[in-house]
Every structure is written in structure tokens, then in C-alpha cells.
Amino acid sequence: MKPLKSLTLLLLCFSLFSYGQFKLSPLPYNYNALEPYIDSTTMHFHHDFHHAAYVNNLNKALEKYPELYKKDLEQLIKNISKLPIDIQTAVRNNGGGVYNHNFYFNIMAPSGTQPMSTSLEKQLKENFGSVDAFKAQFERAALGRFGSGWVWLIKDQSGKLRIISTPNQDNPLMENSEVKGIPVLTLDVWEHAYYLKYQYKRAAYAKAFWNIVNWNEVERLIAKPPVVEIELYY
Numbered sequence: 001m002k003p004l005k006s007l008t009l010l011l012l013c014f015s016l017f018s019y020g021q022f023k024l025s026p027l028p029y030n031y032n033a034l035e036p037y038i039d040s041t042t043m044h045f046h047h048d049f050h051h052a053a054y055v056n057n058l059n060k061a062l063e064k065y066p067e068l069y070k071k072d073l074e075q076l077i078k079n080i081s082k083l084p085i086d087i088q089t090a091v092r093n094n095g096g097g098v099y100n101h102n103f104y105f106n107i108m109a110p111s112g113t114q115p116m117s118t119s120l121e122k123q124l125k126e127n128f129g130s131v132d133a134f135k136a137q138f139e140r141a142a143l144g145r146f147g148s149g150w151v152w153l154i155k156d157q158s159g160k161l162r163i164i165s166t167p168n169q170d171n172p173l174m175e176n177s178e179v180k181g182i183p184v185l186t187l188d189v190w191e192h193a194y195y196l197k198y199q200y201k202r203a204a205y206a207k208a209f210w211n212i213v214n215w216n217e218v219e220r221l222i223a224k225p226p227v228v229e230i231e232l233y234y
């Protein structure tokens with residue numbers, strides 16, 4: 001075999017078996033599946049470039065500590081203060097970016113395919129007064145987030161549903177989150193998530209979001225028993 005060919009083969013094997021690095025998850029639907037609420041071009045840029053960059057940068061940050069590639073992403077971002085100090089910021093920004101985008105893409109579905117059940121409706125009523133009041137509060141949080149960040153519906157330690165927002169790529173699982181809880185719904189309010197279609201109209205994007213929420217998944221996450229916390233290493 002020619003040296004160049006062997007080298008290519010070697011590189012291919014290396015990238016295929018690169019010690020369990022974090023991978024870019026494919027979208028659970030087609031790029032155009034959320035049209036007209038989120039356009040296919042936005043989905044392409046958002047998933048293939050923005051999300052992919054967080055995955056690459058997380059892997060790069062962990063290069064010096066390859067044993068961390070084996071950790072569960074959720075455990076990593078829940079325990080940032082226990083990580084080596086030189087990678088804490090990179091894991092917060094990029095590990096958060098990977099987790100948040102996986103969550104966001106998975107909590108959406110083509111319009112009308114995952115409608116809200118009456119039991120979820122009841123839970124939202126109990127927590128927020130009405131479904132409309134819940135949506136209005138969520139939209140206000142989306143508009144109120146200055147700069148880039150995320151809006152979340154979370155289940156807090158007492159089991160109550162609450163709406164919060166986090167800056168940058170932070171999320172409610174992180175130690176530094178003002179309010180902590182289990183995420184059950186999120187909206188990405190970074191401009192890259194909506195600017196091509198909605199320009200400065202973040203409110204219109206937040207309103208359109210209600211058409212493409214995967215309510216079955218939201219309900220499943222609310223019902224899920226809390227994960228037993230594992231004390232971390234390092």
C-alpha cells in the first residue's frame with residue numbers, strides 16, 4: 001500500500017475509534033420538518049455549524065484529560081467546579097452548548113404531531129393558572145433575557161414547575177444556576193436560532209415555537225423520577 005493511502009486509512013481508523021469523544025447527534029427529523037415556524041436554512045446553520053462547533057470545542061477542551069470523554073455529559077456539566085480548573089470555562093460554555101442544543105432539538109417536533117394531552121394541560125393549569133398564562137410567562141422570559149441565552153420550564157426539587165432563563169450556554173443543571181431543577185422544555189433565544197427568518201422579532205419566534213413543541217416529550221420528562229446523583233471524581 002502506498003504510504004499516503006496507509007496514512008489516510010490510519011487517520012480514518014483513528015477518527016472512527018477516537019476514544020469515545022462526544023458526537024454531534026443527528027436531528028430527530030428533517031431540516032425542513034419544522035417549517036414554516038423554523039425554516040430549513042436556519043436549521044442547517046444551527047445544527048451543522050453552531051451545534052457542531054460546541055461539540056468540537058468540547059472535545060478540544062477535554063484533549064488534555066481524555067478520561068473525561070467517558071463521562072456522561074450531564075454529569076460533567078453538573079460538576080463543573082470539580083473539573084480541572086483550566087477547562088472549567090470551556091466545559092461550561094461548550095458542554096452547556098452541546099447539552100442545551102441536544103435538548104432543544106429533541107423537544108421540538110413537526111407541527112401537530114405531538115399535541116398537549118389533557119393531563120399535561122391540567123399540570124400547567126395547576127402551576128401557572130392556565131395554559132395561556134404559562135405561555136405568556138414563558139414568552140416574557142424569552143423577551144426578558146438580555147443578550148444570548150435560554151428559557152426553560154423546569155421541575156424544581158419540590159416537584160413544582162417553574163420558568164427560568166439562563167445566560168449564554170448555562171442551564172438549570174449547573175451549580176451556578178440561580179434556580180436549579182430538571183429541564184423539561186427549552187427555547188434557544190440566541191439570535192442564531194431565529195435571525196434569518198424573524199430578524200429582531202424574538203417575540204414572534206417565541207410565539208411560533210408553540211406550534212412545534214413535542215408535548216409528549218415534555219410530559220415524559222416531567223413524569224420521570226429524579227436521577228440519583230453520582231458523586232464525582234476529580
Ligand code: MN3
Pocket residue numbers: 046050101188190192193
Ligand atoms: Mn443555538
